[in-house]
Amino acid sequence: MSLKIIESCVNCFACEPVCPSKAIYEAKPHFLIDAKKCTECVGEFDEPQCASICPIEGAILDALGIAINPPGSLTGISPEKMAEAMAELQAH
Ligand code: SF4
Ligand code: SF4
Incomplete structure (x- = not known):
């Protein structure tokens, strides 16, 4: 059983040092587990x-x-609210 890092990773390096198993490594185009x-x-x-x-x-x-960490779980902004805000930004 393993977790997986996907393409939305921004290579911030935060996760690599906290992994107790040294399972996370820098790769292209993003970190991997x-x-x-x-x-x-x-x-x-x-x-x-x-x-x-x-x-x-x-x-x-x-x-x-x-x-x-699904959409909205960290920002507190629901996916619906985010979609509304993005639509509003694009309208300007
Ligand atoms: S480097 Fe790790 S902590 Fe940073 S965005 Fe990618 S997966 Fe998340
Ligand atoms: S911190 Fe390391 S061992 Fe823990 S879930 Fe993430 S990759 Fe796996």
């Missing part, structure tokens, strides 16, 4: 440390492919 090393932090922390620190919603997926 070595599935053989990732333990999902089970037995070490209550929360996956990478997802706890990651500032980008949706950049880290769980083993089922579901975003650990």
Whole structure:
């Protein structure tokens, strides 16, 4: 079982040092998780440390492919509100 970093990762480096398994590595075009090393932090922390620190919603997926920090979870802005705001910005 392993988490996965996807293309929305902005290469901020925050997750790499907090991984207790040294499973995260810099790669192109974005950081990746070595599935053989990732333990999902089970037995070490209550929360996956990478997802706890990651500032980008949706950049880290769980083993089922579901975003650990889904849209709105970090900003507090619901996806609907965000879509409205983006539409308004584009209208100007
Ligand atoms: S879930 Fe834990 S072990 Fe897996 S990559 Fe993230 S910090 Fe490392
Ligand atoms: S913390 Fe998130 S955005 Fe930053 S490098 Fe890790 S996965 Fe990418």
